[in-house]
Structures are given as C-alpha cells and as structure tokens.
Amino acid sequence: MSKVSVLDIVKMKCFTSLKWNIFCFQIFILLLFSGLLQSCSETANVQIRLPAKELYQKAMVAVEDEFYQEALKNFEILVDEHSGTRLATLAHLKMGEVYFLQSKWEESETSYRRFLLLNPRSHLTPYVLNRLIALNYERNIYGLFAKSRDYDRNMEPNRTLIREYQRFYLLFPQSPYLADVKEYQKGALADLAEHELHVANYYFDNEAYHSAIGRYLYLLKNYPGFPRTGDVAERLIEAYRLNQQPELADEIQKILKSLRERKLLAQLTTREE
Missing domain, CATH: 1.25.40.10 (Tetratricopeptide repeat domain)
Structure with missing residues (x-):
C-alpha cells in the first residue's frame, strides 16, 4: 500500500478549496445576474405603465x-x-x-350601469339614465325590416324603457333631459300597442278568435291613447261574432257608437287592410 506524502495532501486540499471557491463564485454571479434581470424588468414595467x-x-x-x-x-x-x-x-x-x-x-x-354603480351621486346620473332609455329604444328594432314576423318580436327593451322612464321621472322631474325621455316613453308605448295589435291580428287571421279577443281587450284596456282604438274595437266586434258571442259583439258595438258620437276616441281611422 503506497503512502501519501504530506505534499500530496496539501495539494489535494488546495485543489478542493479552489474548486469550492470557483463554485461559490459561480453561485454569486448567478444570483447577481438574476437580481439585475429582475430589477431591469421592474424598471421596464414602470416605464411602460402610462399615467x-x-x-x-x-x-x-x-x-x-x-x-x-x-x-x-x-x-x-x-x-x-x-x-x-x-x-x-x-x-x-x-x-x-x-x-x-x-x-x-x-x-x-x-x-353605463357600471358607471352608475361606482358613482351613484354623480351629476351625470340624469344623462346616463337618459342614455339607458335611448339605448333600449334603439336596440328594439327587430321587426322593422320583417313585418311579417312582428308578432314574435322581443318587446322587453320597450318594457325596460318604460320602467326606466318612471324611475327617471320620479328622481329628476326638472331635468333638461325629461323632454327627450318623454318622447322615448311615448314611442315605447306606441310600439307595445302596435305589437299587441299585430299579435291579436295574427290570432284572428289564424281563426284563434278566443286568443285574439283577449289581445284586443288587453290593448283597449292598457293603451287607451292608441290612435287606432276604433279599428281595434271593430276587430273585437268581428272576433266576438266569429266566436259565436253575438251578445258581447252587440254590447261593444253600442259602446263604440256612443264613443264616436261623443268624439271620445283617440282618433278615427279606417279599418286596417
């Protein structure tokens, strides 16, 4: 068995120590480089973020x-x-x-609603509510280009508009936007009434007279200012007769005659063709 001299032992220790120092130096350089990269990245982010x-x-x-x-x-x-x-x-x-x-x-x-939620007391609230009403009026255009399908048109935007109008009127009765909102409300009511008439006529044309009668009555009750009330009443009378209800037809006929004589109908028009 060979003997290891003292000189060899010293050389081995020096070599091991040198390797350890190199390893530690490499770790130090790596950590330093990583820190510099992170610092540069944060600096870049700060520079990119605009006021x-x-x-x-x-x-x-x-x-x-x-x-x-x-x-x-x-x-x-x-x-x-x-x-x-x-x-x-x-x-x-x-x-x-x-x-x-x-x-x-x-x-x-x-x-719009997010703005109102974050800023409920803003002086812009009347304006935003006005825009919400206008929005619901504008988006309810389905059926304008397809009248044959108007009976299944979605009328929820008009109903939303009317609810928004009621809210607006209660909160801001003196608002300069009230006149615009009122016009949207009138348009929505007219649109809803027209829709009811289209649905009623659809039932009538398909000989579903009982359903048509219900729609005509609903229209007369809920939209008294509808300009074609006379037409609706005449259609209702005809639906009653076709549905084998002559007594009710005669009763509505008498009421219609009385209203016309007293000029209480919203507007007299010819029957819709």
Whole structure:
C-alpha cells in the first residue's frame, strides 16, 4: 500500500478549496445576474405603465378619430391599471358611449350601469339614465325590416324603457333631459300597442278568435291613447261574432257608437287592410 506524502495532501486540499471557491463564485454571479434581470424588468414595467390622464387623452383622441377599438383598449387599460380613480370611473361612461356608437347594446348598458354603480351621486346620473332609455329604444328594432314576423318580436327593451322612464321621472322631474325621455316613453308605448295589435291580428287571421279577443281587450284596456282604438274595437266586434258571442259583439258595438258620437276616441281611422 503506497503512502501519501504530506505534499500530496496539501495539494489535494488546495485543489478542493479552489474548486469550492470557483463554485461559490459561480453561485454569486448567478444570483447577481438574476437580481439585475429582475430589477431591469421592474424598471421596464414602470416605464411602460402610462399615467391615467395620458391613457384617457389617448382614448378620447381615438374616439374623435373613430378608432373605436383603440379607444376601448385604452379605456380598459385605464380601468385595470388605475382602478378607483376618477378617470377610471369616467372611463366606464365613455366605454358605454363607444359601444352605443357601435350598436353594441348589451356592452353599452353594462358600462353605463357600471358607471352608475361606482358613482351613484354623480351629476351625470340624469344623462346616463337618459342614455339607458335611448339605448333600449334603439336596440328594439327587430321587426322593422320583417313585418311579417312582428308578432314574435322581443318587446322587453320597450318594457325596460318604460320602467326606466318612471324611475327617471320620479328622481329628476326638472331635468333638461325629461323632454327627450318623454318622447322615448311615448314611442315605447306606441310600439307595445302596435305589437299587441299585430299579435291579436295574427290570432284572428289564424281563426284563434278566443286568443285574439283577449289581445284586443288587453290593448283597449292598457293603451287607451292608441290612435287606432276604433279599428281595434271593430276587430273585437268581428272576433266576438266569429266566436259565436253575438251578445258581447252587440254590447261593444253600442259602446263604440256612443264613443264616436261623443268624439271620445283617440282618433278615427279606417279599418286596417
């Protein structure tokens, strides 16, 4: 068995110590490099993040130039990065406006209501409620281009509009927007009445006289200002006769004659062809 000299032992210890020092140095360099990378990354993030005012201005310029997607992108960044600020809250209102311009009614309504939720006492509340009413009026256009399908048209936006009008009238009876809101409400009522008439006529034309009678009566009861009340009453009389209810037909005939003699009908028109 060979003997290891003292010199060999010293050399081995020195070599081991050198390897350890190199390893420690490598670890130190790695940690230092990692720290520098993280620091640079954080610095880059700070540099990329734009102030709320600048984001808002960029979005508004994009709106003016009709670059709506770019505007929405900046508003969304503003909301995400500066949540809780005045401009972030206002961004919800502006997004509602942009979606309105794009006829994206659901997104527009969500943004408007989000603004009201975050800022319930804003001086802009009457304006936003006015926009919600206008929105529901505008989005209820199905059937305007397909009258043959008007009987199954969705009328919920009009019902929502009327509820919003009632709320608006109670909260802001002196608002300068009240006149506009009133016009939307009148339009919604007229639209609902027309819808009832289309549904009633649909039943009538398909000889479902009992259902038609119910619709005609509902229309006369709930929409007394409908301009074609006389036409509706005449159709109701005819439906009663075809449904083998002559007594009720005669009774409605007498009432209609009395109203016409006293000029109490909203408007006398010829029967709808």
